[in-house]
Amino acid sequence: MDQDYTHFESYEDLLAREGFRPRLEFHPQGERKMSDVLWPYKFLEKVNCGISVCRQLHYHGYLITTSDGLETGIGVDCGRKYFGLKFTRQRQRVDQEVARRQRIRAVKGMIDQLPAMVSTLAQIKADYQDLQDQKQRLMGAIGPGIYAALKQRAEKDGAKITRIVRLIGKDLEAYYATTNKPKGRQDDAPHREELIATLEGLAFVRARMKDVLITNLLEPLQALSKCKPDEVGQWKVRELQKTAKWVGEVPQNLIKVQELIAAGRRFFTSENIANLVHIGAPAGPLAQFVADLKTEEQKRTITAPAISPVRALDSFEEKEEINE
Numbered sequence: 001m002d003q004d005y006t007h008f009e010s011y012e013d014l015l016a017r018e019g020f021r022p023r024l025e026f027h028p029q030g031e032r033k034m035s036d037v038l039w040p041y042k043f044l045e046k047v048n049c050g051i052s053v054c055r056q057l058h059y060h061g062y063l064i065t066t067s068d069g070l071e072t073g074i075g076v077d078c079g080r081k082y083f084g085l086k087f088t089r090q091r092q093r094v095d096q097e098v099a100r101r102q103r104i105r106a107v108k109g110m111i112d113q114l115p116a117m118v119s120t121l122a123q124i125k126a127d128y129q130d131l132q133d134q135k136q137r138l139m140g141a142i143g144p145g146i147y148a149a150l151k152q153r154a155e156k157d158g159a160k161i162t163r164i165v166r167l168i169g170k171d172l173e174a175y176y177a178t179t180n181k182p183k184g185r186q187d188d189a190p191h192r193e194e195l196i197a198t199l200e201g202l203a204f205v206r207a208r209m210k211d212v213l214i215t216n217l218l219e220p221l222q223a224l225s226k227c228k229p230d231e232v233g234q235w236k237v238r239e240l241q242k243t244a245k246w247v248g249e250v251p252q253n254l255i256k257v258q259e260l261i262a263a264g265r266r267f268f269t270s271e272n273i274a275n276l277v278h279i280g281a282p283a284g285p286l287a288q289f290v291a292d293l294k295t296e297e298q299k300r301t302i303t304a305p306a307i308s309p310v311r312a313l314d315s316f317e318e319k320e321e322i323n324e
């Protein structure tokens with residue numbers, strides 16, 4: 001399989017081949033047999049099967065060679081039906097080769113993109129360090145017990161902090177006006193739930209930041225940046241398969257990373273951190289952290305806003321367009 005047969009865009013590409021015939025007689029109508037399966041094709045319009053007794057229409061088929069040196073295109077079901085195991089085995093080998101080439105192309109494409117991603121990746125790394133530092137500081141300020149409670153809250157989607165208040169005055173009158181429950185029993189006195197605060201960015205607390213940012217994205221990209229594109233073709237099947245799969249997930253992972261960083265930024269605001277007293281965080285140790293966050297926020301409103309990771313990605317895309 002030295003030649004590259006990957007560029008069949010339409011049936012005309014097949015017709016243009018010297019030995020190609022749109023219709024051929026095969027054994028038992030003639031002496032002709034199938035020789036090799038060359039390459040698959042997939043067209044936007046249906047084409048006829050090249051086996052003279054078949055002629056069925058199909059979108060997807062295989063270019064084959066014949067015992068007398070000609071070529072034709074046949075559907076996969078016909079191949080199995082008329083040429084049996086010989087066809088099936090060869091077709092599988094060809095399909096594997098197609099998949100291998102697609103994987104090589106995907107991995108090489110990622111390696112080529114890496115230089116344009118450098119600033120985005122550096123920004124992600126800086127955001128990771130910064131958020132990690134803030135998290136350490138928070139854990140120090142509120143202690144492991146409250147942090148565990150916070151994490152539990154994040155996992156249960158408990159952004160809203162509420163408290164139970166007994167109804168009094170007009171609220172109590174209104175309550176009895178709309179219910180027929182008897183008045184005056186102390187143990188189930190009418191009450192309502194009152195919202196004290198809503199915690200922002202709990203997705204940050206919930207996520208495993210190191211896994212999302214470092215283990216699943218930055219580290220493999222860094223490893224890939226050391227690979228030479230020309231050597232990808234020599235990789236072992238499993239390594240190629242694994243890397244190509246991961247490369248396919250990079251766009252989604254980048255979005256996940258940006259979302260997580262954004263959640264972290266929403267979590268570490270002075271207002272949000274101050275609200276942690278409502279879940280039992282000690283006000284004293286938290287005060288300095290909140291004050292420092294406030295100072296940072298004021299600095300940011302005075303000077304130009306910091307480039308967000310999403311902006312960094314935008315500028316990467318713009319840069320790419322200019323290059324093209």
Ligand SMILES: [Zn+2]
Nearest residue numbers: 049054056078
């Ligand atoms: Zn057919």
